[in-house]
Amino acid sequence: MKDCPSFVWLHGFASSPGSSKARFVRQALARRGAWLQIPDLNLPEFRTLTIGRGLALVDALAAQSPTGDLVLFGSSLGGITAAIWAAQNPQRCRRLVLLAPAFCLARRWDESLDRADVERWKREGQIEVDHYAWGQKLPLARAFLDEAARYDDFPLPGAPTLVLQGKDDRTVPPELAREFAARMAAAHKPVRLVELDDGHELNRDLPRLWAEMASHLDDILIG
Secondary structure: OOOOOEEEEEOOOOOOOOOHHHHHHHHHHHHOOOOEEOOOOOOOOHHHOOHHHHHHHHHHHHHHOOOOOEEEEEEOHHHHHHHHHHHHOOOOEEEEEEEOOOOOHHHHHHHHOOHHHHHHHHHHOEEEEEEOOOOEEEEEEOHHHHHHOOOOOOOOOOOOEEEEEEOOOOOOOHHHHHHHHHHHHHOOOOEEEEEEOOOOOOOOOHHHHHHHHHHHHOOOOOO
16 A cells, blocks of 8 residues: 555464464455554574563564554553554654553563562573463563563653453453543543453454454554
8 A cells, every 4th residue: 555554463472473463454454455464473593582672573574564654553461562662753643543552561470470489580591481372481580570560661652542451351451451541631632532341452353453453553554
């Protein structure tokens, strides 16, 4: 499509490009003449995953965009990463779609772990976590948490932002999406929060999920 930004999906923690949501949205966008890139955030190795590594990847994809800007979709960890990048690059993000974005990431991780696990993570430099997409436990370096603590709990992007949040989310409390939307509104930044009868995965009603996204992107999707 002429003058169309690149479309990029950032998947969640311990997820993969095989996410059912991402594949569904890719097919829906293809019917509108747009291609959705779904990079693998696990690469080059899961152990060294950080938000900063994700931001660098988005930088590279934006540099390859024909128009120099992006439409960003971010799920959970990918959501907070997308929000940070959009806030840091206000002229380069055309639209933002956040799905159960993992706001307050470092604080929530720190509070959810046993103190013994926190100390062991600090002492040994890594901890084993469940990688749900790959069905195994994998080491994760302490840098994941230490680096996440350097970012704002609620980055405020300037791009028009759609937040899709499950009311029954047990991983990222819905209150965080509400707090983000309130802060965006107070800062006079365009935001729309849609709460769905779903959990963290947001895959209970994919056609409804896409309908909300399509409305948010309609003036960009000319196909």
